[in-house]
Amino acid sequence: MEAWRRALDGPVSVAPVAKAGPVHIATLKTFDPPPAALEGRRFRGAERRGKRLLFPTDDGELVLVVHLMTAGRLKALAAGAKGPKQPAFALEFTDGSKLVLTEAGKRKRAGVWLLTPAAAEAELAHLGPEALGIGVAQLGEICRRESRRLHALLRDQRLIAGIGRAWANEILHAAKLSPYALSADLSNEEVERLAAAIDSELARGLELREQGASDEQTYRVHRRLGEPCHVCGTPIAQVDFEEHTIFYCPACQTPGRVLKDRRLSRLLR
Ligand SMILES: [Zn+2]
Numbered sequence: 396m397e398a399w400r401r402a403l404d405g406p407v408s409v410a411p412v413a414k415a416g417p418v419h420i421a422t423l424k425t426f427d428p429p430p431a432a433l434e435g436r437r438f439r440g441a442e443r444r445g446k447r448l449l450f451p452t453d454d455g456e457l458v459l460v461v462h463l464m465t466a467g468r469l470k471a472l473a474a475g476a477k478g479p480k481q482p483a484f485a486l487e488f489t490d491g492s493k494l495v496l497t498e499a500g501k502r503k504r505a506g507v508w509l510l511t512p513a514a515a516e517a518e519l520a521h522l523g524p525e526a527l528g529i530g531v532a533q534l535g536e537i538c539r540r541e542s543r544r545l546h547a548l549l550r551d552q553r554l555i556a557g558i559g560r561a562w563a564n565e566i567l568h569a570a571k572l573s574p575y576a577l578s579a580d581l582s583n584e585e586v587e588r589l590a591a592a593i594d595s596e597l598a599r600g601l602e603l604r605e606q607g608a609s610d611e612q613t614y615r616v617h618r619r620l621g622e623p624c625h626v627c628g629t630p631i632a633q634v635d636f637e638e639h640t641i642f643y644c645p646a647c648q649t650p651g652r653v654l655k656d657r658r659l660s661r662l663l664r
Contacts, residue, residue, distance in 0.1 A: 398604035406471035445556025467505030
């Protein structure tokens with residue numbers, strides 16, 4: 396997300412908005428003010444809060460909030476550049492450039508909100524502290540307070556903002572911790588390892604994204620079932636947990652133990 400923010404910060408603030416829309420009915424999450432309220436206003440730039448991108452107008456009146464979920468992509472197109480036929484959301488600027496949101500697949504999960512700064516603040520108030528640079532003290536406090544399985548804790552945006560399921564896999568592998576370990580059971584040394592892994596993995600991801608790396612080139616554990624662990628060579632394993640599939644190295648992370656499925660459907664029975 397930080398890579399997206401950096402890439403869009405310049406392009407969105409070059410010229411005022413000439414035309415807002417079209418927008419897919421499932422993508423637009425707010426109705427008042429309407430997207431047309433952006434027309435004639437200029438964005439101050441791109442900001443980020445956790446996994447959400449924020450585009451405040453420079454008059455301080457409105458904030459466009461975008462959440463890409465997993466399949467959404469947000470692109471700045473130069474004037475005259477060919478865009479997608481049916482974007483989920485599009486803005487055209489007075490210089491002819493565009494900001495275009497696309498989403499692969501049928502299910503529209505990415506969202507666009509147009510809010511006042513006060514409403515945006517209220518909307519974002521439930522987010523936990525930023526993952527990157529969270530530090531040992533703050534992470535240790537969250538781990539002890541919550542007592543959750545580590546994979547679920549890392550993904551919970553109310554506790555820590557900015558980590559999705561793929562990076563939870565990468566981070567736990569780098570920290571050599573089991574995805575099923577209970578956060579409250581971690582030793583101080585393990586919390587330190589986890590904090591260091593959050594920073595090193597997110598920094599690695601950011602650097603690769605900025606170089607234009609694909610998911611394939613970025614993830615070393617996520618979706619690597621059966622491939623050798625890049626540290627020890629053991630085949631990467633997977634396990635279903637709640638509604639997610641977790642990838643892990645049974646040698647590096649769970650001292651040889653194979654984790655059992657804990658699907659949500661099974662847990663609810
Ligand atoms: Zn390994």
